[in-house]
Amino acid sequence: MSEPKLTAKQKEAIARRADGCCEYCRSQARFSPDPFSIEHITPRSKGGTDENDNLALACQGCNNRKYTHIEARDPVSGNLVSLYHPRRQRWADQFSWNEDFTIVIGLTPTGRPTVERLQLNREGVVNLRRVLRTIGQHPPIDSDQV
Template sequence: MIERAQACCEYCASLARYSMSPFAIDHILPLSRGGQTELENLALVCQGCNGAKYNKITALDPISNREVPLFHPRQQRWRDHFAWNAPCTHIVGLTPTGRATIVALQLNRFELLNLREVLYTVGDHPPEIYMNKQSSNR
């Protein structure tokens, strides 16, 4: 799983090597909602995203105010739903699912913004697999 995710959180794109806490394995469709423990339902995630997601599968899109599905790392491509702002510190939602996931999982948490800024200045952010559409990505 670590290799498949290239050692990044599959939601916020944080690199595991810079995390203060070990990454977790998320059941994308939670067990409590009928999900199974199989590779197509598992994602590598940081503790922040794992805690914020808990057993959520939907959230409100802040623009339309409609309940939409959260991003599904096995069924959707990150770059189709998210992009980076110009200094690559904030994740921007491109779709209702992207916007809802950013809010629900707090993908722009204060500590992530600081870390992204520092890593960007030394050329270690964003991870290549999470570059905007012009680059190769999931």
């Protein structure tokens, strides 16, 4: 049996809600060489649904690395904890930028393992952030970060 597809209108609404940025690494779709997709925060294989509250805009790198993971080990405590949930948590409460806004820093037991599991500081993403910063296009500013 085929699974229901999201409509173009749903996808557009989710992208608009995310201000066109990956809800994990904050990459901007308009500058990305890779496609963005709608990601299930809790995968269907783990009981997630297609409800808007379970969907996030994600770059291909974050989506691929998250895959079906919803937990990871906090590198500080060693505890198994839930990964960042963009509908239930504010990005700015879990993460921060370093002084030149090129590196995402995990601030909490949720943020730290999310940075590691999704590799939010992948070389290509950091390089793109550096270039965009020089032309005043990074970091993206949205209501969730301020």
